[in-house]
Amino acid sequence: MIPYKHEPLTDFSKSSNIAAYQSALKKIQSQLGRDYPLVIGNKKIMTEEKIISRNPADKREVIGLTSKANKELAEKAVQTAAETFESWRKAEPEARADILLKASAIIRRRKHEFSALLTKEAGKPWSEADADTAEAIDFLEYYARQMIQLKNGMPVKSRPGELNRYSYIPLGVGIVLSPWNFPFAIMAGTTAAAIVAGNTVVLKPASAAPVVAAKFVEVMEEAGLPAGVLNYLPGSGTDIGDYLVDHPQTRFISFTGSRDVGLRIFERASKVNEGQIWLKRVIAEMGGKDTIIVDKEADLELAAQSIVKSAFGFSGQKCSACSRAVIVEDVYDHVLQRAAELTKELSVGNPADNPFMGPVIDQSAFDKVMSYIQLGKTEGRMITGGEGDSSHGYFIQPTIVADVDPQSRLMQEEIFGPIVAFSKAKNFHEALEIANNTEYGLTGAVITNSRENMERARKDFHVGNLYFNRGCTGAVVGYQPFGGFNMSGTDSKAGGPDYLQLHMQAKTVSEML
Structure with a gap:
């Protein structure tokens, strides 16, 4: 074959x-x-x-x-x-x-x-x-x-005078x-x-x-x-x-x-x-509540690109989508600013015309995501987006909310829409703690050039699919078997x-x- x-x-x-x-x-x-x-x-x-x-x-x-x-x-x-x-x-x-x-x-x-x-x-x-x-x-x-x-x-063992088979x-x-x-x-x-x-x-x-x-x-x-x-x-x-x-x-x-x-x-x-x-x-x-961690020793352009693509691809309607960006404070402002610039360049429209982003799936999804956008205005600082229009289709602008507390609803609850929350960590150790502080454990990504921090994340970042120096979406059949821990399923x-x-x-x- x-x-x-x-x-x-x-x-x-x-x-x-x-x-x-x-x-x-x-x-x-x-x-x-x-x-x-x-x-x-x-x-x-x-x-x-x-x-x-x-x-x-x-x-x-x-x-x-x-x-x-x-x-x-x-x-x-x-x-x-x-x-x-x-x-x-x-x-x-x-x-x-x-x-x-x-x-x-x-x-x-x-x-x-x-x-x-x-x-x-x-x-x-x-x-x-x-x-x-x-x-x-x-x-x-x-x-x-x-x-x-x-x-x-x-294969299983057989003794003399005995034939054993193990089948499905x-x-x-x-x-x-x-x-x-x-x-x-x-x-x-x-x-x-x-x-x-x-x-x-x-x-x-x-x-x-x-x-x-x-x-x-x-x-x-x-x-x-x-x-x-x-x-x-x-x-x-x-x-x-x-x-x-x-x-x-x-x-x-x-x-x-x-x-x-x-x-x-x-x-x-x-x-x-x-x-x-x-x-x-x-x-x-x-489902998931997936995090991209950005270390201070990282390719910051790669980090911003990875966050934006993982957060807003298919309007964030992926269980693997990046809905949380946890950035070490040394590079937080830089990554946030660059991610905002990239997000503002994204096209939103009828998918038949091939924009970057289309609608969310229906009125129920639209209402849910818009309610989280309103929540985001109280839990953080609105950087981009925050607008929606359901008069013709269910379109929501890609939204970044900054300075969000790790325990906030925006950082804890699965939204399934084009919203990503940014949270600041003092160091890589704290970033890893924040990444693990949800009930989910599906995907995660770490952008870093530190081999020491890669190995720490490999052992301690509790997700079923962990990616280094790339986004947290896009598992390929046979290459990255897909499934997560805890409330992400079996x-x-x-x-x-x-x-x-x-x-x-x-x-x-x-x-x-």
């Missing part, structure tokens, strides 16, 4: 790529407003009640309508997945992997089309959408190859609850991992971006995935989310989203319901060598010869 190779990002400085992307946007524009059915087994089901996906940059524009599931249809989906599992679990791992590789090839051929859909549905500027699609391809390719490596299990078998029916901020990459990755490991899936995509998930389901069907392995079930968390999590035939839940929802799922999944004969497994990624390390085992259980077979 050809070794895994990271999908390259598109170079939009080339006129041919610009033209190709603009063509893809026109194609997506011609497809807007379509109805998408539920997919349960081999049935496409239209319901009267719909989830309406709107363009966050132009809330009048409807991207698509997906049928909305109720509990009766959720039950049907679980039963279908449970029945299909009995045959799918016996499919050869190579055959399951081949489907993922076929799907990745289909997506690669239609890469700009999927990215253009993300620009429309999720409000992603071109480079952010392109990275989302590339990561989806990476997940499919990487997990397919990982399954081939794991198909024979792990799938768990059963998985519920995949995917997020809106990476509605293609994370949705495809969590779904594909479960499927290639031999499980069947009920996929409930985020209601803010369900159309790209519908398109992915179509691709998996085209790639040869048998009916019933992947069941597409948009719906509200209150209507069907709890029902799916609680169901006695649910074997595991794969969730990416907020801390509060993650804790609710974890609590509900811990209860054994009538007819349930296992302890459910939860794979959860629940440190599942997506895109890493241990991820597929979370979807399987080990079985020891011993034969006396």
